[in-house]
Amino acid sequence: MQQELYIRILKYCLILLITAIFFFPLYWTLTMVFKSYHEWSTAHGAAIHWWPTHFNFDNITYLFQRQTQHSPLAATATRPLINSIIVSFTGTALAVVLGVLAAYGVSRYKVKKEFPIMLLTLRMFPPVAVLIPLMIMWAFLRFTDTWYGLTLVYGLVTLPFAVWLMLTFFDEIPNELTEAAIVDGCTNWQAFQKVILPLAKGGIASTALFCFILNWSDFAVALSLTTRNMKTVPVYLNMLQTAFEGEQYGPKAALGIIAVIVPVVFGIAIQKYLVRGLTFGAIKK
Amino acid sequence: MADITLDNLVKKFGRQTAVDHLNLSIKDKEFVAILGPSGCGKTTIMNMISGLLNPDSGQVRFDGKVMNKVPPGKRGVGFVFQNYAIFTYMSVYDNIAFGLKVNKIPPSTIDKEVKAVAELLQVDHLLEMNAGKLSVNDMQKVALGRSMVTKPQIFLLDEPLSNLDAALRSKMRAELKKIQQELGQTTIYVTHDQVEAMSLSGKIAVMNFAVLQQYDTPHNIYNHPVNMFVANFIGSPTINFVEATFQSGELILDDFQGFHFPLSSATANQIQTKLKSDKVVIGIRPEHVKVTNGKNGGNSDIKAEIVNYELLGARTVLYMHPSMNTENIIKSTMPSDFKAKNGNFASLTFEEQHLYVFDKESTELVWRTEATWHQSA
Numbered sequence: 001m002q003q004e005l006y007i008r009i010l011k012y013c014l015i016l017l018i019t020a021i022f023f024f025p026l027y028w029t030l031t032m033v034f035k036s037y038h039e040w041s042t043a044h045g046a047a048i049h050w051w052p053t054h055f056n057f058d059n060i061t062y063l064f065q066r067q068t069q070h071s072p073l074a075a076t077a078t079r080p081l082i083n084s085i086i087v088s089f090t091g092t093a094l095a096v097v098l099g100v101l102a103a104y105g106v107s108r109y110k111v112k113k114e115f116p117i118m119l120l121t122l123r124m125f126p127p128v129a130v131l132i133p134l135m136i137m138w139a140f141l142r143f144t145d146t147w148y149g150l151t152l153v154y155g156l157v158t159l160p161f162a163v164w165l166m167l168t169f170f171d172e173i174p175n176e177l178t179e180a181a182i183v184d185g186c187t188n189w190q191a192f193q194k195v196i197l198p199l200a201k202g203g204i205a206s207t208a209l210f211c212f213i214l215n216w217s218d219f220a221v222a223l224s225l226t227t228r229n230m231k232t233v234p235v236y237l238n239m240l241q242t243a244f245e246g247e248q249y250g251p252k253a254a255l256g257i258i259a260v261i262v263p264v265v266f267g268i269a270i271q272k273y274l275v276r277g278l279t280f281g282a283i284k285k
Numbered sequence: 286m287a288d289i290t291l292d293n294l295v296k297k298f299g300r301q302t303a304v305d306h307l308n309l310s311i312k313d314k315e316f317v318a319i320l321g322p323s324g325c326g327k328t329t330i331m332n333m334i335s336g337l338l339n340p341d342s343g344q345v346r347f348d349g350k351v352m353n354k355v356p357p358g359k360r361g362v363g364f365v366f367q368n369y370a371i372f373t374y375m376s377v378y379d380n381i382a383f384g385l386k387v388n389k390i391p392p393s394t395i396d397k398e399v400k401a402v403a404e405l406l407q408v409d410h411l412l413e414m415n416a417g418k419l420s421v422n423d424m425q426k427v428a429l430g431r432s433m434v435t436k437p438q439i440f441l442l443d444e445p446l447s448n449l450d451a452a453l454r455s456k457m458r459a460e461l462k463k464i465q466q467e468l469g470q471t472t473i474y475v476t477h478d479q480v481e482a483m484s485l486s487g488k489i490a491v492m493n494f495a496v497l498q499q500y501d502t503p504h505n506i507y508n509h510p511v512n513m514f515v516a517n518f519i520g521s522p523t524i525n526f527v528e529a530t531f532q533s534g535e536l537i538l539d540d541f542q543g544f545h546f547p548l549s550s551a552t553a554n555q556i557q558t559k560l561k562s563d564k565v566v567i568g569i570r571p572e573h574v575k576v577t578n579g580k581n582g583g584n585s586d587i588k589a590e591i592v593n594y595e596l597l598g599a600r601t602v603l604y605m606h607p608s609m610n611t612e613n614i615i616k617s618t619m620p621s622d623f624k625a626k627n628g629n630f631a632s633l634t635f636e637e638q639h640l641y642v643f644d645k646e647s648t649e650l651v652w653r654t655e656a657t658w659h660q661s662a
Contacts, residue, residue, distance in 0.1 A: 179337050180370035184384035184435065185358030194387075198374050 032253035033059050040250045059250035060258075077255055079229075080236035085262065086147050087222075087232060088215040091154025095211045098155070099162025100204060104192060106163065107170035108178065116167055123160045128220050135224050145227045153221050158211040165210065169203030170196070205273035213263050233259050287347055287361070287438035287471045288313045289334065294343035296329050303329040305495040307343070311473065311488075316465055318474045318482035320518070321492030327475040328367075330492075331441050334473065335362050347439070358387075360439070363432030363470075367444040369424045371431075373417030377408060380416045380427050384435040402430045405464070422453050429461075433468070440465070440472040446481060458484060479519050483507070491515050508657040513648040516568050516641055522602055522616045524568045528645065531556060531563045536642075538567075540613045541587050548637060552652065556642055559651045566648075568641035574617035576603055577632045578624065587633040589615055594625040601625055605633075 032040050035052040040059075063077040106115055134153065135144070143149030173196060181191035197204075219234040226235060237255055240248040289311040296304040304326045311317050319327045332338035334345055336357035345352045352360055372380050379386075381402055385395045403409040406426040411419065416427060425445060432440065445461070446454045462485055465472050476482050482489050483503045491498045491506060491514075499511045510516035516524050529546070530537045534553035536546040548556070556565075576589075589605035592614070603617045603625055615633065619625075642652040 174368055174370065176366040176368055176370040177372065179332075179335075179357075180364065180366060180431075181383070181387075182337065183335055183357045183362060183364040184431070185387040187358075190387065195372055 029253045029256050033257055059254040062251045063255055080231050080233050083230050084233040087150040087154060088212055090151040091215045092208055092211045094155025095158040095162040096208050099159055099166050103163045103166035104170050107167055116164055119160045119163055127157055131224050138225055144225050145230045147230060149225055154215040158214050162207050162211055165207045166203055169200050173199050202273045205270040209267055212266060216263055290346040292344040294333060294340045296340050302495045307497050309490060311471060313471055314469045316472045316486045318476055318486035318489045320476055320482040320489050322477060325492040326495045327492055328443055331443050331475055335364050335441055336360050361437050362439040362441055363437035364441045365428050365432050365445045367447060369428040371416050371424050371428055375416055377414050377416050377427055378412040381430045381434050383431060398434050402434045406430050421448055438470055440470040442474045444476055504659050509653050511650055513643050522571045524570050525615050527567050529565050529567050531560060531565050540610055541607050544587055556652045564645040566643045566645050569635050571616040571618045573635050573639035575634045576617050576619055589631055589633055591625055591627055591629045591631055
C-alpha cells in the first residue's frame with residue numbers, strides 16, 4: 001500500500017514537472033508582454049523578473065504606434081497581421097477545396113493503392129529545397145509580394161496533407177451511401193454534395209485547422225517571397241530589432257501572443273466539428 | 286409492370302470473374318431470391334440491375350427495354366443495402382423524403398407520401414428523430430421506406446435482414462412478404478440464408494463462383510437439386526453424401542463396407558442410361574435416414590456409431606460414423622423421443638424413393654424419383 005502511494009506521488013510529480021517545462025515558454029512570453037522595458041531588457045542589469053512589477057501595455061502599443069520617439073519602426077504590426085490572416089485563410093481554403101475534391105476522387109474511383117504514399121512523399125522534402133527556383137518563377141510571373149502569390153504557394157504546399165487527411169475520412173464513409181443516393185436519382189455531384197459532404201464536416205474542419213496552422217506559422221516561404229507590402233507576422237516578428245536598442249523582446253512577446261490568439265480562436269470556432277473529426281477514425285463499427 | 290431479363294451478363298473485376306454468362310428472367314410481381322455463399326457474385330448482379338455497375342457484356346432488360354445505358358436514378362428501382370446506407374445526420378423524415386426531394390416533387394406531395402410510407406412501416410412516431418439514433422430494426426425499416434417512397438417498379442434487397450437478430454429477422458421476414466404482396470413490385474432479394482430464400486421467394490437462383498447453378502421454385506431446388514453443390518447448400522442439417530459404385534442394378538455403398546443396396550429395375554435402368562462411369566455419390570437428406578438403436582436392432586445391415594447428438598426440441602439430430610469408417614459423418618433427424626447415447630451403435634435404413642444419385646465426376650444429378658417434381662408455373 002505504502003509503496004503504491006509513493007509511486008502515485010512520484011507519478012504526479014513527474015507529470016507536474018513535464019507540464020511546467022512545457023508551459024514555461026508560454027508563461028514567460030505572456031508575462032513579458034506586460035513587463036516594462038527595463039524588466040525584459042538586460043540594459044539595466046541582468047535581474048530576472050518572474051512577474052511584471054509595473055503592469056503595463058507598452059509592448060502592445062509599441063507595435064501599433066508609428067514613427068513616435070519610442071517607436072523607430074518603419075511599419076506597424078497591423079499590416080502583417082492582416083496579411084497573415086488573408087494568405088493563411090485563402091491558402092487553407094485553396095488546399096481544403098482542392099484536397100476534398102481530390103481525396104473523394106481517389107477514395108471512390110480506381111486509383112493506385114500507392115497513390116496516398118506517393119502524395120505524402122511530395123511533402124517529405126522541406127519547402128526550402130524548392131524555394132530558390134520558386135522565387136525566380138514567382139518573380140518572373142510577378143507574383144512576389146502579392147497575396148495571391150503566397151496563397152498559391154500555401155495552398156499547394158499544404159495540399160498533399162489535405163488530400164491525405166481527407167482520404168482517411170472519406171475511406172470511412174461507406175460507398176453504399178453514395179450508391180443509395182444515386183439509385184434515388186442523384187447525380188454523382190449531388191450525391192457528393194448532399195450526402196458525403198455533410199458527413200465529412202468533421203474531417204474538413206480538422207483538415208482546415210491543420211493546414212491553417214502550417215500556413216500561419218510559415219516563415220521561410222514568406223521571407224523569400226515578400227519584400228515590402230505582404231510581409232506576414234513571422235517575417236515581421238523577425239524584423240523587430242533596432243540598431244540602437246537591439247532585439248525588441250517585449251514587443252516580440254506581445255506579437256507572439258497575438259499570433260497565438262488567431263489559430264486558437266479559429267480552433268474554438270470549429271471545435272464542434274473538430275472533436276468528432278479527430279476521433280472519427282478511432283471508432284470501428 | 287416490370288419483368289426483368291438478364292441476358293448473358295458478364296462482369297469481371299480484373300482477372301476475377303464476378304458474374305459469368307448469367308441468364309435469368311424474372312416475371313412481373315415475382316419475388317426472387319438470389320442465394321449463394323459469400324463472394325459468389327450476388328451483389329454484383331444487384332448492382333448491374335440497378336445500374337450502379339455496367340456489365341462487361343450482355344444486356345439488362347426491363348419489360349423488354351434495354352437498360353444498360355439508363356442511369357440508376359432513372360431505372361425505377363429501389364435498393365435496400367445490407368448496411369442500410371441510412372443518412373445518419375438527417376431526420377427519419379428527411380431520409381424517407383430524400384428520393385422525392387431529389388426528383389423535385391412538390392412539398393405537399395412529399396409530405397403525404399412520406400407519412401403514408403412511415404405509417405405502413407410503423408415508423409410514423411419516429412419521423413422527427415435523428416436517423417443515426419434509431420435501433421437497427423427501425424433503421425432497416427427506414428431504409429426500406431426510403432426506397433419504397435419513390436414507388437419503384439423493381440425492388441432490390443441486398444441481405445436486408447442479415448444485421449438483425451434471429452427473432453427480429455423472422456418478424457421482418459413476415460413483414461417484408463406482406464409489404465411485397467401489398468405493393469406488388471418485382472422483388473429481387475439477395476441472401477446467403479437458405480431459410481430466408483425458401484420462406485420468402487417464389488423462385489430461387491442459386492449461385493456459386495459467379496455461375497448460376499439452378500433457377501427454380503424452392504420446392505424443386507430442395508427436391509431436385511441439379512448438382513451436389515445445390516443439394517449441399519440447401520437443407521439443414523445438410524444432406525448426407527455416401528460414395529457408391531453402381532453395379533449390375535445395385536448400389537454398392539463404398540462408405541459402408543460395400544453394403545449392397547438393391548434398386549428397382551426401373552430405377553436401375555434410368556441410372557444406367559444417364560451414367561458415364563460407375564462411380565456415383567448418393568445423397569440422402571437427414572430426415573430420410575431412419576435410425577434404430579442397437580447393433581442388431583432393425584432389419585438393416587448398415588451400421589453406424591453415434592458420435593454426437595443435438596437435442597433441438599422438436600427433433601434430435603444424430604451424428605454418426607459408419608462403422609470402420611471415421612471419415613464420413615452421417616446425419617439423421619429423429620423424433621425427440623429417440624434415446625441417443627454417444628458411442629452406441631445403430632442401424633440405418635433409407636428408401637430408394639428418397640435417394641439423390643449424383644455422378645461422382647461431374648457432381649450432377651443423375652437420378653431422382655419423379656414423384657417429387659413440381660412443374661413450375
